[in-house]
Structure formats: C-alpha cells, structure tokens
Amino acid sequence: MSVYFTWPDRRFRYECRGCGACCKGHGIGIDVTAGQLVQLVARRPEIAAFVRRRGDAVTAFNPRDRCWFLEDDGLCRVEVEDGRAAKPASCRLFPFNRVFRIGGHMVVDYNSVICPLVVVGDDGVGHDEILAEIASIQDPAIIGTQLPADDALVAREQAIADAIFATADLEAAWVAQDTAAFATARDQASTAFTAILGTPWQAPAAATLDTALHLTPSMRFNELYGPRQYAPRDKVPPILARMWVAWLGFAALGERLARRPLGLQELTTIWSEQAPLMHAIARWSDAPALKPGPIELPNIDPGGLVRALGQRIVDNRKARRPFGELVIAVLGGADPTSRVTALKLADPIVRNAFA
Numbered sequence: 001m002s003v004y005f006t007w008p009d010r011r012f013r014y015e016c017r018g019c020g021a022c023c024k025g026h027g028i029g030i031d032v033t034a035g036q037l038v039q040l041v042a043r044r045p046e047i048a049a050f051v052r053r054r055g056d057a058v059t060a061f062n063p064r065d066r067c068w069f070l071e072d073d074g075l076c077r078v079e080v081e082d083g084r085a086a087k088p089a090s091c092r093l094f095p096f097n098r099v100f101r102i103g104g105h106m107v108v109d110y111n112s113v114i115c116p117l118v119v120v121g122d123d124g125v126g127h128d129e130i131l132a133e134i135a136s137i138q139d140p141a142i143i144g145t146q147l148p149a150d151d152a153l154v155a156r157e158q159a160i161a162d163a164i165f166a167t168a169d170l171e172a173a174w175v176a177q178d179t180a181a182f183a184t185a186r187d188q189a190s191t192a193f194t195a196i197l198g199t200p201w202q203a204p205a206a207a208t209l210d211t212a213l214h215l216t217p218s219m220r221f222n223e224l225y226g227p228r229q230y231a232p233r234d235k236v237p238p239i240l241a242r243m244w245v246a247w248l249g250f251a252a253l254g255e256r257l258a259r260r261p262l263g264l265q266e267l268t269t270i271w272s273e274q275a276p277l278m279h280a281i282a283r284w285s286d287a288p289a290l291k292p293g294p295i296e297l298p299n300i301d302p303g304g305l306v307r308a309l310g311q312r313i314v315d316n317r318k319a320r321r322p323f324g325e326l327v328i329a330v331l332g333g334a335d336p337t338s339r340v341t342a343l344k345l346a347d348p349i350v351r352n353a354f355a
C-alpha cells in the first residue's frame with residue numbers, strides 16, 4: 001500500500017506546551033481491537049459510562065473544558081500512570097491522526113486547527129515516526145477510515161504535493177495544480193476581489209506564502225473528501241485551483257489585518273471560513289443555472305439581496321451570463337460588508353446553481 005502524507009517529511013513540528021487544546025471535548029479514540037477499551041475500563045471503571053460510537057470508532061466523551069485525564073500540569077494521567085502504549089490511540093497519533101484508506105493508498109493528514117503546528121527547517125516529526133505509531137495501532141476505525149476509492153486522484157494529489165513542496169514560487173505552485181495560465185486565474189480573482197471588496201487581489205508576503213504552500217495539499221485533500229462538495233469529486237480540481245488563488249488573496253488581507261505573517265492554524269481557519277467566497281470567486285466566469293421554482297432562502301436575508309441573486313440565477317437559464325456579472329448586477333450598489341454577507345448566505349444557492 002502506498003502512503004501519501006499531506007505534508008513534507010520533517011517540516012512540521014509541535015512543541016507541546018500542555019495547552020491541552022487537543023484534550024478538551026474532542027473525545028478519546030480508543031484502539032478497541034488491541035484491547036485498549038478493556039484495559040481503560042479495568043483501570044478506570046467510571047469511563048464505561050461515557051463510551052459512545054462514532055461511525056465505526058469507539059470513543060469516550062470528554063468534557064469541553066477538560067478531559068477527565070488531563071492533569072493540572074498539562075500531562076495525560078493515562079500516559080503518566082500506565083505508560084505511552086496505554087494512552088488512547090488517537091491521542092498518541094495526534095495531531096497526525098487523520099488516517100484514511102483510499103483504494104490502494106493510505107493518506108495521512110493532520111489537524112492544523114487544534115494543534116499549534118509550525119513549519120520548521122528539517123527537524124520536525126518524521127514520516128517514519130508516524131508510520132511506526134500507526135503500525136502500533138490495530139483498530140481500523142482509528143487508522144483505516146475508508147473514503148471512496150480513486151487511486152488516480154490520490155496519485156495526482158501526491159504528485160501535486162511533491163511539486164508544491166519543491167517550490168517557494170506562487171506561479172510554480174499554480175502550475176502544479178492546473179493547466180490554465182496563472183495570469184488568467186490571478187486576473188479573474190482580482191476582478192472578483194475588486195467587485196466584492198473594492199480592492200484587487202494580492203499575493204501574501206513570502207513568509208505567509210511559504211506556510212500556505214506547506215498547507216496546500218492538506219486543504220486540497222479536505223476539500224476533495226470533506227462534506228462540502230462544491231462539485232462531484234472528479235470535477236473539483238479546476239475549481240479547487242481557483243479557490244486556492246482566492247484563499248491566498250484572503251491570506252494577504254489577513255496578514256495585513258494582523259500585521260504579521262500568518263501560521264498554519266490561521267490559514268486553515270481562513271480556508272474553512274472563507275470557502276463560500278473562495279467558491280464564488282472561483283466560479284466568477286462560469287454560468288450558473290437554477291431550475292425555476294421556490295428558492296431555498298436563508299433565515300435572514302438583509303435587504304433581500306440573497307433572494308435577488310437567486311432570482312437572477314433562475315432567470316439566467318437562457319442567457320447563460322457569467323456568475324460575476326450577476327453578482328455585480330445585484331450587489332454592485334451595496335457596500336462591501338453587505339456583499340460579503342450576502343455571498344456567504346447565498347452559498348447553498350450558488351452551490352446548487354453549479355451542481
């Protein structure tokens with residue numbers, strides 16, 4: 001089985017300062033196959049009351065403010081008292097605990113939201129160390145989450161990741177992802193940024209860009225296999241590449257706002273928060289269409305802008321005008337905050353219009 005790591009070998013490190021963010025309310029993934037549940041219950045019978053199933057996995061609930069086993073000094077009592085092998089399997093792997101099987105591939109991803117991972121030279125956690133940890137876990141629910149098989153897609157993502165990890169250049173990173181000219185994608189993003197925000201697209205500065213490039217394969221993987229599904233999986237890659245350009249533009253705005261380079265956590269949250277706008281920008285030149293009939297509107301629709309945009313899309317069946325033109329026609333007179341809000345609220349409608 002080939003293994004695809006979504007980050008480059010030894011380039012990520014976390015210094016656990018006992019912040020305990022990973023030990024607060026995310027549950028405890030237990031290696032049932034290896035007898036970890038029996039062992040845990042034997043040593044701490046009260047935990048039996050909090051066991052639950054999450055799909056195929058057996059986990060134990062732990063409170064949001066603090067795991068049952070998190071000590072005041074930030075250490076895990078299970079590990080301190082019983083040794084590292086007894087520590088729940090998902091906790092041992094964390095933050096590299098997102099392990100999937102896709103056809104003949106194992107994909108190993110990481111949690112860049114909860115854990116303060118940083119990009120380092122070459123003294124980070126090694127892929128070999130992660131593989132050794134994975135080999136010590138038997139429960140397929142922890143290290144064998146099955147995703148729809150598409151070996152060609154994973155191989156392509158791996159090739160893209162290799163090319164991106166080999167460059168610090170924005171245009172080269174685009175070329176790794178898409179065959180269209182970078183200038184076209186950048187100009188489209190700039191047109192859309194100007195129409196929505198009144199300011200053109202800009203690339204982030206070198207430090208933020210470097211972190212973003214390290215993060216890109218993981219963001220791609222999660223958009224391809226996550227719940228959002230802006231298009232059928234085989235149609236996503238070209239949209240994804242244009243969403244990526246938009247993401248970098250939001251990263252540039254974020255670093256201007258923060259007045260410092262952005263890290264992995266910040267860039268990850270920008271991706272998840274801004275995805276509706278990134279998708280809208282990626283679709284700027286495509287023609288949306290909705291069947292006539294009632295439009296499913298959000299509960300709130302300030303100024304009726306979402307309804308108006310939805311109606312424009314319904315009326316667009318014959319004219320096939322690009323999405324950007326419809327946005328400008330409906331939202332052009334609004335201020336930037338109203339445009340941003342309306343486009344985010346309209347995300348389900350826009351998603352439908354390109355389904």
Ligand code: SF4
Pocket residue numbers: 022023024027028062067068069070071075076077078079087088091
């Ligand atoms: S079992 Fe230990 S490592 Fe796992 S969440 Fe609880 S305190 Fe953290």
